[in-house]
Amino acid sequence: MASAPEHGAAAAHIADRIREAIISGEYAPGTRIRQEELATEAGASRVPVREALRMLAAEGLVTLVANTGAWVSSLSLSECQEIYRVRERVEPLLLRMSAPNLDDAELDRLDGLAAAMAATDDPELFLTLDREFHLSTYGGAETVVLSDLVHRLWNRTHSYRRVYTGLMDDRARETVHDEHRLMVAAMRDRDLDSAESLLTSHIRRTRRQLAGHPELFLATPR
Amino acid sequence: MASAPEHGAAAAHIADRIREAIISGEYAPGTRIRQEELATEAGASRVPVREALRMLAAEGLVTLVANTGAWVSSLSLSECQEIYRVRERVEPLLLRMSAPNLDDAELDRLDGLAAAMAATDDPELFLTLDREFHLSTYGGAETVVLSDLVHRLWNRTHSYRRVYTGLMDDRARETVHDEHRLMVAAMRDRDLDSAESLLTSHIRRTRRQLAGHPELFLATPR
DNA sequence: ATGCTTGAAATTGGATGCAATCGTCCCGTA
DNA sequence: TACGGGACGATTGCATCCAATTTCAAGCAT
Structure with missing residues (x-):
């Protein structure tokens, strides 16, 4: 235990x-x-x-x-944006290093996670599945430094993702699901460039939407 | 004290x-x-x-x-390469956020550092000036997360840069100096795209040269 | 000679106790 | 009422002490 x-x-x-x-x-x-x-x-x-x-x-x-x-720790909006900007640059790299090592069974599981995420309207479950989905896409990477970095970036923003998740409307949610499915499809095709750029857009879009919710953040975080 | x-x-x-x-x-x-x-x-x-x-x-x-x-901590070659790959993605971003805030006086100082680096053949001084040069190019960034990340990546690889610096031949050194001067020039021109891509190449080239010196690293680091 | 066991020294891990600091409440003063 | 200013309690910071573990060397067996 x-x-x-x-x-x-x-x-x-x-x-x-x-x-x-x-x-x-x-x-x-x-x-x-x-x-x-x-x-x-x-x-x-x-x-x-x-x-x-x-x-x-x-x-x-x-x-x-x-x-x-x-x-x-709490984050200011600008700190959170910073983290997302770093993620935009770093996670596609990690995905590139991971994707070739994901077998069909794992890709099936990813599709399952994406489907489960689309099927629920419990924000907490959505949040958990989203984290599980993305971190699983990185599971094939035989890296130490990079995957540790990405996990830490996720951890630091997780609380804010929780709040934001509850605020997403249906359109935003649908977009997320489309992106997830496309990412898995690209990985099935072993099309790393597409997978990378889809992920970049995915993170960037979230960052830009977060910018529209400054009320989630403190002006002077500690 | x-x-x-x-x-x-x-x-x-x-x-x-x-x-x-x-x-x-x-x-x-x-x-x-x-x-x-x-x-x-x-x-x-x-x-x-x-x-x-x-x-x-x-x-x-x-x-x-x-x-x-x-x-x-010691690094394996692959871990070191990982760090350089992360740096390749992350430092150009930081440079982009910093460069607009560097005034002429600071750019002059950077040119001075580049010149001093070109003038010395003391590896330790070279190392110090190189660090000072690059970290100074990031000095204009009003970031917390990103600059902290970059400093940590530099710290983790510094010992290996020390060893490698002693191994560089004149041609390699000359290339470095050219890149440094071009970076400052691009920043003077407020050409962020060029500055970014120069920095990317700069880091990538070093990473590839490091790959040719596996003897600097342990197979099983701790 | 090599490998395994044993035991003591060296080193780290953690609990306790005390000093230092910070917050807060209370009180006095204007 | 608004505004300092102590004193007390709560909390953190650190030194000391003891327990747990590892290391290493000496001794024994193979």
């Missing part, structure tokens, strides 16, 4: 727990994180908690202020 | 110190890092040292193995 009582992994486990809580929405951006609370919850002392917070801070998920405390 | 006796910053200071030591070459890739050593050196206990190591591990500069220790 989650609590393997192995020595030397407390900080990592606690970090996993917090990361999961942030991604699941349990901890929203701006939420105060208290060391003691996490420590008792993990049945540990504050020492490994602090190490976990340092890790998460370096990942950008948590913001530390000396002598004051830790908060779940 | 380096030791401002402020409360709540010990871990950050120690991390700065280690990061600096890695970049300066004092700590080469693969070097074992002992907590006690750093603690006494910083006049602190091992607790903030461990927090610093967690941060650096999240930055990719240090590799931690539970119950065993910390080492300065």
Whole structure:
């Protein structure tokens, strides 16, 4: 289970727990994180908690202020746009490195995810499936640095994607589904250039739509 | 000096110190890092040292193995190539966001750096000037996420750039200088497309030359 | 000579305790 | 009422101490 009582992994486990809580929405951006609370919850002392917070801070998920405390990082609109601009450049590269290693069974599964996403109107499920879909398209990449980078970029924006997902209208949703299907089709055809450019458009379009919702972001994030 | 006796910053200071030591070459890739050593050196206990190591591990500069220790991260050739591929996609974007904000004085300074680089044959000075040149070209960007990402990518590869720099022949060096001068010229002309594509080629060329020196890398890095 | 076992030293992991800092409430003053 | 200014409580920062684990060398067996 989650609590393997192995020595030397407390900080990592606690970090996993917090990361999961942030991604699941349990901890929203701006939420105060208290060391003691996490420590008792993990049945540990504050020492490994602090190490976990340092890790998460370096990942950008948590913001530390000396002598004051830790908060779940929030983003300004411009920071979020920055992340999307980076994703626009980086994820197509990762897709290119992954796609050749995805077999037919995996492509079928991707189609299934895309279909499930189109079939639901539960925003939370949509969000989960979307993440699962995209990260799965990267699953064939034998990379370390790049896939880690992309995962971190997804993590940092996940909370905002959650809110935005609830605001999408039917037209926007339909466009997303079309793009997903086209991406899988391009990958089936081993047409990496098309897959790349479809993904670029996909991310860029989302970025531009996000720009129309500044109310989702704080002016002065921490 | 380096030791401002402020409360709540010990871990950050120690991390700065280690990061600096890695970049300066004092700590080469693969070097074992002992907590006690750093603690006494910083006049602190091992607790903030461990927090610093967690941060650096999240930055990719240090590799931690539970119950065993910390080492300065080393890269395999393929990991290094990965980083360069990411840089190829990401740095031109950052340059585009920075260039419009660089005034004539700053562009003059960049030309000066390029000239100084061309004039020296001290590899260490070359390395320092090269870093200073490129990071300065990004100095106009009002970004947080992206510039932080680029700095980290530079940091992770700096040790290898050091070794490679010593191996460059005159022709390779001359090419680099030409590219630097052309980049500054393009920025003076406010020709962002040219600046971007020059930078892309610049990084790609270096990546391809690095591929010819697998002996600089470990097969199984940690 | 090589490989395996054992045990002590070295090193890391984590809990506890205390000092330092920050927030907040309360009070006094204008 | 509005505006400082302490004092207290809550929280974080860090040093010290002990436990868990690994490493390494010496000894033993093959």
